[in-house]
Amino acid sequence: xRVTGVIPQLRTTDLQASIDFYVNxxxxxxxxxxxxxxxxxxxxxxxxxxKLIDDPDPSIGxxxxxxxxxxxxxxxxxxxxxxxxxxxxxxxxxxxxxTPWGTREFYIADNQGHxxxxxxxxxxxxxx
Numbered sequence: 001x002r003v004t005g006v007i008p009q010l011r012t013t014d015l016q017a018s019i020d021f022y023v024n025x026x027x028x029x030x031x032x033x034x035x036x037x038x039x040x041x042x043x044x045x046x047x048x049x050x051k052l053i054d055d056p057d058p059s060i061g062x063x064x065x066x067x068x069x070x071x072x073x074x075x076x077x078x079x080x081x082x083x084x085x086x087x088x089x090x091x092x093x094x095x096x097x098x099t100p101w102g103t104r105e106f107y108i109a110d111n112q113g114h115x116x117x118x119x120x121x122x123x124x125x126x127x128x
Contacts, residue, residue, distance in 0.1 A: 007040075008071060009049040011057040012112050015039060018050050021111040025088055043073070060113040069107065070114040078120035082106050098122060 012018040015037065022028045022041045028048075031040035037052040048071070063070055075081050082096045085108060093115060094107035105119040 007047045011053045012050050015052040017111050063115050069117045071116045073118050075118050078104050
């Protein structure tokens with residue numbers, strides 16, 4: 001078996017609002033929309049799928065209670081991303097900070113409450 005990628009699927013009670021969040025707020029691209037219940041979001045050369053459901057995603061409470069995350073999004077300029085999202089009025093669940101494991105990260109929630117971590121590896125010459 002040769003797997004060529006992994007595409008996470010997030011559940012949403014408002015497909016259009018979730019598309020708007022990922023496309024208009026985060027700046028990702030709508031790859032496709034199937035009927036009124038499924039959509040694909042392109043994030044550079046990666047993908048995320050959104051599926052319409054009737055009830056809120058039960059993982060949202062579990063993730064929040066356990067200090068977990070739904071999506072880990074490596075980026076090449078986390079400081080610029082944080083600044084842009086702050087200017088767009090996004091509230092941070094965790095402000096940008098350096099971690100003991102050598103990354104600089106910040107956390108936000110999407111319009112449904114899914115936790116997104118944006119992260120960048122620190123250069124060996126930067127303070128951790």
